[in-house]
Amino acid sequence: MIPNSIDIFCDVIDNYGDIGVVYRFSKEIKNLYPKARVRVILNKLDELTRINPFAQKINHQNINGVLYIYEEFFKKNFSQYGVSDIIIEAFGCNIFDEYIEVAKKQSKLWINLEYLSGEEWVEDFHLNESIIDSKTLKKIFYMPGFSEKSGGILMDTEFLENKDYSKSHKEEVLRQYFPYLDFTNKRVGTVFSYEKNFDNLLETLNNQEEETFLILMGEKTQKSFEKFFEKNSTEDYINLKKYGKIYLYNAKFFSQEEYDSIISAVDFNFTRGEDSIVRAILVGKPFLWHIYLQDEKFHMVKLRAFLDRFRESVSLDDKENEVMDRYFKLLEDYNDRETNSFEKGKEDYQVFFQEFDTIKRICEKYSQFLIENCNLTKKLYKYIKEI
Template sequence: MPELKTRWDIFCTVVDNFGDIGVTWRLARQLVAEHSVDVRLWVDDLRAFERLCPQIDINLSQQWQEGVEVCHWPSEWPVTSAADVVIGAFACQLPHDYMDAMAAREQPPLWLNLDYLSAEDWVIGCHGLPSVKYQNVQKYFFFPGFQKDTGGLLRERGLLERRQQFQLSSAAQQQFLQGLGIERACDAQLISLFAYENTGLASWLDTLAADSTPTHLLVPEGRVLGDVERWLSVGELAVGALHVRQALTVQVLPFVRQDQYDYLLWCCDFNAVRGEDSFVRAQWAARPLLWHIYQQDDDIHLDKLEAFLTLYTKGLSTPAAEAISGLWRSWNAGADMAEHWLATRKHEAELQNHAQAWCLEQALQADLATALVQFYVNWI
């Protein structure tokens, strides 16, 4: 892929705390680092961004972070020229003055709507198609996805090799965990929990506590902490809090940067994740996972859940596929988890092998940043 001396503008409105900015920040950095393009990332909520990138100065309207020009998206739009490639992340509405600037260019920019990740079949038919038009500027759909003829998934160069090397080194894992204050017992399974509020959590924690195998549950700061507090019958859980109930140890971790979160996922035997960015990163961890999908009106998110399960469970034995599918469905319904978790545990080895195979299968596709660059090259 040739280097592109082009300028890209990526627009992000923070809707769900960290998911939208997590994806766009990761994409912006990769475009700069691997494709040598100039990127401006426009963000409307720098406080949410600060959690992912602590170096951010929330008081600055413009700053540089890891080669990316980060700009605060103001309520009153400044006079600025339009870029060669314009990405509106997740159907966010661009400022009207900026759209006029796009139309005023001698050569109209490539305008893309980077849509939400989905495994639904219709995505393949819509990926890359024209969308609306503003004056002389045509917008196109761009869908990340798990199948050929979609935009693929975010994956930095060398990611899987770094992950494999880390997972083969007990010393590297121990050093990382100790840096977070985690002392893992040698016989305990390590599980990470990053989720939205969920009424089904108590039944899962009950099952883990009663298990013959000890579990060390790592809970980064986030929305699910309230449910953990209620199960423990304690007040507000602070970072570093450690509680033991029977076979279950619960430990609260700080909200970590994206690169550290990767290492956390790589250390764990099983990862419960939420949203989009952490969902993709858990797949690159090549470990069994549990996805808490973002809830949408009329339960249309459940169609997305089923579409992914249909793809993901291919190649599994029928009992293993039924076990993991039942676990995901009960989790996303806020239902009792006990029966499905115990069924999943019976197929632990098969699910682990399958997670590794799925990771390698997805890595055969072009990554999302490369697919975007190739789309631009083909367009011009």
């Protein structure tokens, strides 16, 4: 099947996570199907204008060849817009009834694009068909995951092409975004988190031989560090603080493309959410993931499933396996919480910095495995082609 038109529906709920994934996804779908009409129907526009500087709060706009349409406007003008060959329902959002009724007669494929998960059950559920009352429209569940048998992870061509340049031009890239900061002879990392106590991290970094520069991204991250500085004195330079051997900079909000360049250029990344963690893994740098909090600590089940997929995907020697065990314990301790709070945690960051080079090798191996075997849009393209 070669589609002439594709509609992607997205309800923006979790800040920039859902729209972030859909933005990348639609851009890559357009890259794979350059002749097809690709539309994204959104219930909110504020977040889109933040992640792309060219986006506006208007009912209908073209960004990178993709049409972005405000959902209420789309509904009111549905007779003019009509349906598409392929419908992609992102993360279980509700597509309005009138659209579905027409799609059952005119559309060919309805894809329920689910959230990313490392749990094994997604492999069995991936590409399962959902029975609907239509003779022509087929609905399937597409399950992103960290294994070859799953739907894979989202990696857009632009990101893959640009990340290697940023990795090999660290000083140039950082100077572009932070022209007044001096990163010379410092280990540089980004921190993007939910509310969290970072006392243990700052203590560990001040015991390292080299100086560290932390780029703090997002309001929740910056407030988390402010809690520490309410009790500890620092040298202050507008948005820059110095605490012992540590420099901390409150960064502005960056577009997705800018964020991609920065995390590719720095030495390590602490990040959160689905979209950002995928980028952090793919750049092949040491990372920590602050996974989204869920009731009854179900996020720990998801984290351990991810770690299982990670472990089975890389071939390591005895030394690397020993370091991986300690690294994974840090990842678990970093996330073991019942609420997002500023309560001091039990995580010990020493392994992350003492075994930094080994962890980097492990992360590079994992990145290469995912790039070679788990490209979501390439897997989806192959599936559609064979229908």
